[in-house]
Amino acid sequence: MPMKTIIEPFRIKSVEPIRQTTRVQREKLLEDAGYNLFLISSDNILIDLLTDSGTNAMSTEQWAAMMRGDESYAGSPSFTRFRDSVQAITGFKHVIPTHQGRAAERILFSVMCKKGDVVPNNTHFDTTRANCEFVGAEALDLPTPEGLEPARQHPFKGNLDTERLEQTIARVGAKRVPLVMITVTNNSGGGQPVSMANIKAVKEICSRNGIPLYLDACRFAENAYLIKLREPGYATKTPREIAQEMFGYTDGCTMSAKKDGLANIGGFLCTNNETLARAEKDLLILTEGFPTYGGLAGRDLEAIAVGLNEALEEDYLRYRITSTAYLGDHIAREGVPIVQPPGGHAVYIDARAFLPHISPVQFPGVALAAELYIEGGIRSVEIGTLMFGKRDEKGAEQAGALDLLRLAIPRRVYTQSHIDYVVEVILEVWRRRKQIRGLEITYQAPFLRHFTARFRRL
Numbered sequence: 001m002p003m004k005t006i007i008e009p010f011r012i013k014s015v016e017p018i019r020q021t022t023r024v025q026r027e028k029l030l031e032d033a034g035y036n037l038f039l040i041s042s043d044n045i046l047i048d049l050l051t052d053s054g055t056n057a058m059s060t061e062q063w064a065a066m067m068r069g070d071e072s073y074a075g076s077p078s079f080t081r082f083r084d085s086v087q088a089i090t091g092f093k094h095v096i097p098t099h100q101g102r103a104a105e106r107i108l109f110s111v112m113c114k115k116g117d118v119v120p121n122n123t124h125f126d127t128t129r130a131n132c133e134f135v136g137a138e139a140l141d142l143p144t145p146e147g148l149e150p151a152r153q154h155p156f157k158g159n160l161d162t163e164r165l166e167q168t169i170a171r172v173g174a175k176r177v178p179l180v181m182i183t184v185t186n187n188s189g190g191g192q193p194v195s196m197a198n199i200k201a202v203k204e205i206c207s208r209n210g211i212p213l214y215l216d217a218c219r220f221a222e223n224a225y226l227i228k229l230r231e232p233g234y235a236t237k238t239p240r241e242i243a244q245e246m247f248g249y250t251d252g253c254t255m256s257a258k259k260d261g262l263a264n265i266g267g268f269l270c271t272n273n274e275t276l277a278r279a280e281k282d283l284l285i286l287t288e289g290f291p292t293y294g295g296l297a298g299r300d301l302e303a304i305a306v307g308l309n310e311a312l313e314e315d316y317l318r319y320r321i322t323s324t325a326y327l328g329d330h331i332a333r334e335g336v337p338i339v340q341p342p343g344g345h346a347v348y349i350d351a352r353a354f355l356p357h358i359s360p361v362q363f364p365g366v367a368l369a370a371e372l373y374i375e376g377g378i379r380s381v382e383i384g385t386l387m388f389g390k391r392d393e394k395g396a397e398q399a400g401a402l403d404l405l406r407l408a409i410p411r412r413v414y415t416q417s418h419i420d421y422v423v424e425v426i427l428e429v430w431r432r433r434k435q436i437r438g439l440e441i442t443y444q445a446p447f448l449r450h451f452t453a454r455f456r457r458l
């Protein structure tokens, strides 16, 4: 029998102090930041669960590889190692490095999409949606019904609704659908995995209609491990074999290596299509850099080459998925409403159910994030009306589909006692939830408003 205690499958060689602040200091810091945690210096955060993106702790092997980084402008062997590592997992012919995921998205949509096109996805992430809309295409979310029910238990709530995909293609015509995307795991939909059966079914629809299928592959390793745990027929396969099969059904991918690349920066765009690759590399040179570095240093390429393989190690994935579930299960047990089951990289609190007295247009997710900061110096992020809602022509706020609060866990960074502390803080806020008030926006930018919006308490 395996032991019940989760142990981090690493030991700590270098430590980074974190700073305690007082409640009074945090109240003042938050008010000065307009109740937007993006606008608070990380010096004033105790446990930072804002994102799992680029916040990974690197391994000794990654640091060692970085010393091998060859910084030649063209033809660096660091690129060769990076490309080989990506190809061994994805099988794609063309691997185009970018400085992060959104740069891959911008290039992909600029080359493949035009005004009037429709791009279906299980759920577009915020940067994916913004880049798609920026070229005039419609970013269409097609989650399955169970994906929109936070409390419902289902092994693959990240799946794309194949029936609605067929209807969409019939409605707009295949010519207006330049590609279909599947985001693994579905970050905006609660970090939920997509089953292999769903990827296969989507591919079949795409093939029938002559539409390429792309993976937004940020968390491909976590998705592969959740397939291993939950999908019949995959228990004896390795995460690498499962990932290879996932990529095998697709025609290309975008990737932020800041997630399952276990790096602090980087990304890539892949395709099997020669013509597309040429156009993508031309655009890459314009804003990112030469195709053998794409905006990254040689040492970054090395870190990603190693990180992609470490992210597929079974010991690491077991610890990763179990420790995320540990946080989710400990708060859910006390009644805190969370997206069930806990996802791979984050626990999502259902802020609407946590604060039912706050209307969605008064930003319950943002209000809850503010309270976790005041209570214990924890930074989290709203994924809801602020991130995805809009104002109508009369300026009235329109609610998003859900109001979630994401507690994203940086990879290999926090220990179980940090997580126990987070549980304690959440439960304290849960006990005084009825006193929490909603918020009103006092400033917002024209797009991606959540990064810089400011609020006042109602």
Ligand SMILES: Cc1ncc(COP(=O)(O)O)c(C=O)c1O
Pocket: 053, 100, 101, 102, 103, 125, 127, 128, 183, 187, 188, 216, 218, 255, 256, 257, 258, 266, 267
């Ligand atoms: C699903 C998904 N797609 C794309 C991105 C964009 O990646 P990056 O932040 O590297 O630009 C993210 C980042 O959080 C993401 O979670």
